[in-house]
Amino acid sequence: MTGRSIIVWCLATLVVLTGIASARIPRELSEILNPDEQQLLDRMQHDLHLSGIEIWPVKDFRPRAISFTNAETGIYIIEFDVEWFRSLPAQGRKGLLGHELGHAHQPDDVMKPVIADLAADRFAAIYSGPESVIAFLNVLAQDDWFDKNDIRTRIKYMEHVRTHQRPLQKRQN
Numbered sequence: 001m002t003g004r005s006i007i008v009w010c011l012a013t014l015v016v017l018t019g020i021a022s023a024r025i026p027r028e029l030s031e032i033l034n035p036d037e038q039q040l041l042d043r044m045q046h047d048l049h050l051s052g053i054e055i056w057p058v059k060d061f062r063p064r065a066i067s068f069t070n071a072e073t074g075i076y077i078i079e080f081d082v083e084w085f086r087s088l089p090a091q092g093r094k095g096l097l098g099h100e101l102g103h104a105h106q107p108d109d110v111m112k113p114v115i116a117d118l119a120a121d122r123f124a125a126i127y128s129g130p131e132s133v134i135a136f137l138n139v140l141a142q143d144d145w146f147d148k149n150d151i152r153t154r155i156k157y158m159e160h161v162r163t164h165q166r167p168l169q170k171r172q173n
């Protein structure tokens with residue numbers, strides 16, 4: 001190969017690799033979230049001491065959203081169905097974000113996943129209010145993929161929180 005064809009070959013490879021990478025590269029948060037939601041995410045990221053948050057959009061994804069920490073980078077990843085997210089009522093979008101960040105706070109109990117979900121809902125309620133969580137749970141309740149009993153339990157719990165919620169105290173530093 002001549003020097004020139006090696007360069008052309010390298011460039012072509014680079015283009016292909018960039019194409020493959022971009023399929024997995026997270027989209028800019030600002031493309032998906034409005035400023036309000038972005039602010040909410042920033043606050044939770046700060047409080048949870050996460051080194052970053054990325055959203056990985058996926059299509060036709062059940063259970064709609066999952067989240068996990070990239071152990072290598074410490075970046076928290078929320079993988080979700082963006083079209084579905086956009087279809088949620090405004091309040092429900094906040095509830096979902098709070099819920100997913102709540103999973104960063106509470107490790108999953110694989111035996112009783114609903115407990116992890118209750119804890120994640122509780123976390124969300126602190127940041128965006130129980131109403132926002134109920135708004136997204138009402139959407140899940142219409143979806144046969146989800147266990148109706150689990151969703152009912154979660155809605156009931158949020159109704160309880162709504163009734164008995166105490167004002168938050170600012171931490172004294």
Ligand SMILES: [Zn+2]
Nearest residue numbers: 103116117120
């Ligand atoms: Zn969950």
